[in-house]
Amino acid sequence: MLIDSRVASGLRDLTPSLAKPRERILDRFRQTFRGFGFQPIETPHIERKDVLTGKGAGSEEVLRQIFDVVNTGGTLGELALRFDHTVPLARFVSAHVNEIGLPFKRFAIGSVFRGERPAKGRFREFTQCDFDIVGSESIVADAEIVLVIHQALSFAEVPRATIWLNHRGLLEALLDVIGAADRGPAVLRALDKLTKAGRDVVLSELTNPEKGAGLAEIQALKVLEFVEQGKGGLGVLDRAEAVLGDRESARAALSQLRTVRLLLDESGVSEDAVQFDLGLARGLDYYTGIVMETTVNGWEKFGSISSGGRYDNLAGLFSARRIPGVGASIGLDRLIALLDEMGQLQKAAAHTGVLVGQFPGVPLEFPFRIASRLRGRGVQAECYPDPIPIGKQMAYGASRGYRFGLILGPDELDQGVFHLRDLTNRQETKGLSLAEVDEIVVRVLSEDPQGDAAAKAALKSRS
RNA sequence: GUGGGUGUGGCCUAGCGGUUAAGGCACCAGAUUGUGGAUCUGGGUAUCGCGGGUUCGAAUCCCGUCAUCCACCCCA
CATH class of the missing domain: 3.30.930.10 (Bira Bifunctional Protein; Domain 2)
Structure with missing residues (x-):
């Protein structure tokens, strides 16, 4: 029973x-x-x-x-x-x-x-x-x-x-x-x-x-x-x-x-x-x-x-x-x-932090290390725990209020070049070094800590 | 504590005595191991709140109970 x-x-x-x-x-x-x-x-x-x-x-x-x-x-x-x-x-x-x-x-x-x-x-x-x-x-x-x-x-x-x-x-x-x-x-x-x-x-x-x-x-x-x-x-x-x-x-x-x-x-x-x-x-x-x-x-x-x-x-x-x-x-x-x-409660939805996604085959310590590095710079960061299809991982990040998605695959591991995706408007900045990722994330999140501006812009572009 | 209403999947609802409980939203899987809110395809995820009774047969009727809503009481 x-x-x-x-x-x-x-x-x-x-x-x-x-x-x-x-x-x-x-x-x-x-x-x-x-x-x-x-x-x-x-x-x-x-x-x-x-x-x-x-x-x-x-x-x-x-x-x-x-x-x-x-x-x-x-x-x-x-x-x-x-x-x-x-x-x-x-x-x-x-x-x-x-x-x-x-x-x-x-x-x-x-x-x-x-x-x-x-x-x-x-x-x-x-x-x-x-x-x-x-x-x-x-x-x-x-x-x-x-x-x-x-x-x-x-x-x-x-x-x-x-x-x-x-x-x-x-x-x-x-x-x-x-x-x-x-x-x-x-x-x-x-x-x-x-x-x-x-x-x-x-x-x-x-x-x-x-x-x-x-x-x-x-x-x-x-x-x-x-x-x-x-x-x-x-x-x-x-x-x-x-x-x-x-x-x-x-x-x-x-x-x-x-x-x-x-x-x-x-x-x-x-x-x-x-x-x-x-x-x-x-x-x-x-x-x-x-x-x-x-x-x-x-x-x-x-x-x-x-x-x-x-x-x-x-x-x-x-x-x-x-x-x-x-x-x-x-x-x-x-x-x-x-x-x-x-109906006044929705306002509290924040868009902040970075969801770190991963491909199958990358060593598990790689995303773990990158997320720690971001947290060390005061940024909320989370690794998706399983290498499921990357779209699902990004959807998870978007629905949980993450501002950015960072995907870690074999290319990133080998060449040290990263793509940073803004989950509120689907804009992706390509070809970044890790230091550039840090810089952009920290700057954008401090300029717009709640992600209100970005979220509004994203809403507008969709309608 | 008093009086009344209501309980069907995560949410909203259909069914109101008769085969395997229906639909929408949400959700999950696939189309699509390098990109999410769109589209298409597939999936029901339900002890019909719980327990008992009436009946050949109950989600449906009756009783009890629990939860919830409304009014009272009181308060944040």
Whole structure:
């Protein structure tokens, strides 16, 4: 009986068509993080379960979705797969404050695991790219986190994303104004549906006393009115101020949001790339200041590809010392799924390197040596392993994204004269010495590292 | 975790109770041991998701299960 080769629900294999662009995006994220002075850290994929589910860290939802890890003979409930990077960060900071020093900026990229029902862009194992600034309460840190999201996505060529900002202080003040301070979570949950479900659903949920927030209709309408006019640029903050201006928490929140906008202006971030959304509710359970979420314009239904915010007391579970922080996470797999859906993933196809083909009868060390020589000059090079018909070897090279084909046969071996074929346009330069091959390959690949120009030209000449 | 839809080769689909499961794309081989995406020729690569049941007979009907999609829940 053969064993089923499929992976379990919500997990997947990535073939090169997804894994290659994924690597490329990941490289660009890393470069961005390093450019802002974030340092890499690693924590285990498996943590003690009490670390992950301790009070505060472990909402009901976390408990429902967490994966237990049990080795044979081990104790059930002792270990679990990490659910996000934030709780491990809290533990990490508590354990190592004295060696890392504060403020501490770190990034962490890796799989997290959630026992959710999978859907489009939702998996049970997925990669989160987290970056956090720990140990600073400065608004500069908040602004920098927003800027990093923006820069990382731009650098990775994600089209037309909008980062939405809100502040916990504003919603607190609003609830206070309408006299429903204790209904916070239910109100937030209802508001969150505004984009998806529409006004009527939200209104009924706000007023429903059993399943919803149980507000009076007049309260509910006020909440709706506040949120509905609250999406856009700085004008949103002015309108919020008119309603909530006399509350201290609102004043502080508005001032912080305005400062963030100012700092982003200084960094050349356009007005529409970062906007305010007074209805942004997600994550408010554990965030204490600014909160943020990112969607790609026109693909809002796909969900957020990045979210984050400020938390006052990150390490509170593990240490008496109060350590504030602000950070965000980019959901790499959802981003890839979204780009794939948008048809934006093909761009990543690179034409680089040399495929070394061989004829039967040449000693096997000949192509092996030539490929090594090219690699020694920093060029990706691969020998085709078998002396099959040379056309097949060239087809292999072309379909694998090689820029050049170099054929090694008896003539080359005897006379030291080579033909270099450009696989993107089928042009062949004949009669080259080995030194000339090196020179051309290195020059062309450095002039056009992704092979975009060559590939485009090849496409044009064919059509 | 709740409700519903769908599972046929690598991908998309036809077949919807009756001989050896059909087609397109892709793939492989040959025409073509010195040159690839074109052309021609040949090839089916399938436990019809899996298990059980009904039936003389099941890809087709029923049940279970797994996977997947949609809505809810929640989130990246």
